[in-house]
Amino acid sequence: xxxxxxRFRQIYGSYFKEVHAYCxxxxxxxxxDDATAETFLIAWRRIDxxxxxxxxxxxxxxxxxxxxxxxxxxxxxxxxxxxxxAGLGLDPVPMTDEVxxxxxxxxxxxxxxxxxxxxxxxxxxLAEWEDLxxxxxxxVLDISPEAARQRLSRARAGLARHYNRLFSDxxxxxxxxxxxxx
Amino acid sequence: MxxxxxxxxxxxxxxxxxxxxxxxxxxxxxxxxxxxIEQRSSEVTDLKTKPGDTRLRRPAKAAWSGLxxxxxxxxxxxxxxxxxxxxxxxxxxxxxxxxxYVEAYREFDVDRVESMLAADARVLPWESYSPRDWKSDLRYxxxxxxxxxVGECSEAPWSGAGVKxxxxxxxxxxxxxxxxxxxxxxxAFELVIENxxxxxxxxxxxxxxxxxxxxxxxxxxxxxxxxxxxDVLYEEANLSRQTDDAIALWEQRVEDYVAFVNDQP
Numbered sequence: 001x002x003x004x005x006x007r008f009r010q011i012y013g014s015y016f017k018e019v020h021a022y023c024x025x026x027x028x029x030x031x032x033d034d035a036t037a038e039t040f041l042i043a044w045r046r047i048d049x050x051x052x053x054x055x056x057x058x059x060x061x062x063x064x065x066x067x068x069x070x071x072x073x074x075x076x077x078x079x080x081x082x083x084x085x086a087g088l089g090l091d092p093v094p095m096t097d098e099v100x101x102x103x104x105x106x107x108x109x110x111x112x113x114x115x116x117x118x119x120x121x122x123x124x125x126l127a128e129w130e131d132l133x134x135x136x137x138x139x140v141l142d143i144s145p146e147a148a149r150q151r152l153s154r155a156r157a158g159l160a161r162h163y164n165r166l167f168s169d170x171x172x173x174x175x176x177x178x179x180x181x182x
Numbered sequence: 183m184x185x186x187x188x189x190x191x192x193x194x195x196x197x198x199x200x201x202x203x204x205x206x207x208x209x210x211x212x213x214x215x216x217x218x219i220e221q222r223s224s225e226v227t228d229l230k231t232k233p234g235d236t237r238l239r240r241p242a243k244a245a246w247s248g249l250x251x252x253x254x255x256x257x258x259x260x261x262x263x264x265x266x267x268x269x270x271x272x273x274x275x276x277x278x279x280x281x282x283y284v285e286a287y288r289e290f291d292v293d294r295v296e297s298m299l300a301a302d303a304r305v306l307p308w309e310s311y312s313p314r315d316w317k318s319d320l321r322y323x324x325x326x327x328x329x330x331x332v333g334e335c336s337e338a339p340w341s342g343a344g345v346k347x348x349x350x351x352x353x354x355x356x357x358x359x360x361x362x363x364x365x366x367x368x369x370a371f372e373l374v375i376e377n378x379x380x381x382x383x384x385x386x387x388x389x390x391x392x393x394x395x396x397x398x399x400x401x402x403x404x405x406x407x408x409x410x411x412x413d414v415l416y417e418e419a420n421l422s423r424q425t426d427d428a429i430a431l432w433e434q435r436v437e438d439y440v441a442f443v444n445d446q447p
Contacts, residue, residue: 012212012215021207024199025197025198105196108192112189114359115359124193159189159190160184160186
């Protein structure tokens with residue numbers, strides 16, 4: 001077995017779940033399988049470029065980001081994308097009041113998210129969904145840590161601002177009542 | 183109204199994989215996986231060596247003289263040095279290269295775009311058929327709130343060297359997404375890919391809908407509310423200025439315009 005295979009096995013064994021979760025957070029279950037496979041194919045081909053240590057995961061995230069973006073092609077009318085993303089939060093089976101309300105909020109916050117610039121959307125996902133630090137985000141996005149911090153701050157403020165612009169009128173109704181219409 | 187903390191809490195609640203520790207991702211067996219990708223790789227390329235393996239295979243019946251071998255190896259070494267950044271790209275399909283290039287453009291990633299351009303590439307940015315500084319153009323597009331929704335890439339008729347690829351895209355600009363408009367469609371990147379690099383790049387943009395909905399209304403708003411900014415932002419009425427000062431002001435005024443429109447009853 002070559003050292004290339006050993007190195008790949010180590011990366012694959014250490015980070016497959018992280019990469020799959022990253023892809024799953026941004027696409028459908030089937031899409032996540034495909035995107036993860038494609039990401040590791042690229043890693044195998046470019047194994048000499050994958051950094052050692054924990055930085056390897058940042059490299060994989062960066063690669064997966066490009067792969068997932070490719071999978072969005074062809075279905076990227078903003079409205080359709082939002083609808084698809086809004087449906088990712090939960091399995092569609094249980095319809096208790098609690099879940100209905102949650103789905104409603106998920107839909108709304110993802111609508112607000114879609115109003116941010118693509119880079120701001122991604123920095124929010126990396127921070128809040130992948131739990132990355134600004135330094136790690138900087139490594140994934142290939143920007144400086146300070147730029148990552150600024151972008152994150154702008155994105156967080158923008159998310160609330162867009163949410164309120166989109167739904168401030170609707171807040172005269174109770175969320176539970178609106179959710180009950182689902 | 184919700185505050186930033188509440189918005190982030192909602193966003194965290196929208197995480198499709200909220201509990202990573204209990205996340206069940208079926209991990210394919212690595213040996214089978216390696217076998218599959220090696221097979222796939224050999225189908226895609228005719229490489230005799232694995233990536234990262236820089237050993238060169240000599241012909242079995244080489245009859246070179248010592249001098250000839252040295253010359254050939256020297257030439258190969260120089261070629262490898264010169265094409266280091268293209269060695270992986272050259273084996274890839276033009277459609278894949280075009281997709282990645284447009285993706286880099288979509289992300290306003292100047293370094294990535296540059297890494298995919300041929301040394302003598304001709305890049306025509308949007309707005310103009312005449313070459314401008316495409317790096318400034320990219321920075322302007324990002325500052326002015328442009329977003330590109332990239333569709334399919336396909337090969338197009340072309341009689342010159344290389345392969346011509348057309349990539350459709352839709353676009354938002356000047357904050358059109360933030361004021362609730364649909365993306366503007368009918369645009370296409372036209373690229374010529376040669377030797378794994380982009381030799382010609384033209385960012386085609388159909389202004390017919392965008393002009394009436396965004397370009398002129400925004401410009402009218404500038405004339406009315408910030409007349410002193412007009413000469414900073416525009417070289418002429420239908421051409422943006424892209425100096426550092428102009429780019430910073432574009433970002434600010436687009437944000438102001440979005441706020442103005444959204445505040446209208």
